Amino acid sequence: MATEMLSYSQLGDRLSCSPEAARALVKRLRLPRQKANDGKVLVSVDLTEINHKPMPARTPAGQQPIIVSLKARIQDLESELGKAEIELGKVEASAANHRADFERERERFDRLMAEQLRTTLDVMTAKEAAARLEGAWGHPLDIEFAFEGPALRLLQVRPVPAALAVWRETAERFPLRPGGHR
DSSP states (O other): OOOEEEEHHHHHHHHTSOHHHHHHHHHHHTOOEEEOTTSOEEEEEOTTTOOOOOOOSSOOGGGHHHHHHHHHHHHHHHHHHHHHHHHHHHHHHHHHHHHHHHHHHHHHHHHHHHHHHHHHHHHHHHHHHHHHHHHHHSSOEEEEEEEETTEEEEEEEEEOHHHHHHHHHHHHHSOOOTTSOO
16 A cells, blocks of 8 residues: 555546546545645545546447437527528518618608698687787688798688678677676
8 A cells, every 4th residue: 555645637647537637536535635845736645545447538339329319409400590590580671671661650750740830830820810800800800811931921801791790789789888898
């Protein structure tokens, strides 16, 4: 029983394994260790007591069918991945087309909304002008107007005959007192 002090790399060389495997074996067997003067770890080991067989570099022949089936499955998955990538490209192209449609419709909406706001402003302007004219004349009016650019142009103003008759009849039946109250 000859006990030797070996570093991990020396032990690995003697056991035909890597220094990392030798270190793992030392930890697993709880062999005594100590640091040398150069900072390396030395292991006190009796090589006759260690039953170590390094793992074979190749897999046993019994596992070949498993490897073949796994490789076939990998090829199947790679072909499915290729199909999925093609489908993804089609979906992305479709999404780009939909995005272009969306942008075009949004611009169209913005134009229509601006036009509607301008129209609402024009209607409010015409309504205010009609109210001012009817207030000045004192009865309902038939007003024709047009817009020239942003400006409101009055084309024709005339009293509404039927409304004027009703207004006169109402004014005669319910005369206003001084101050505007009945």
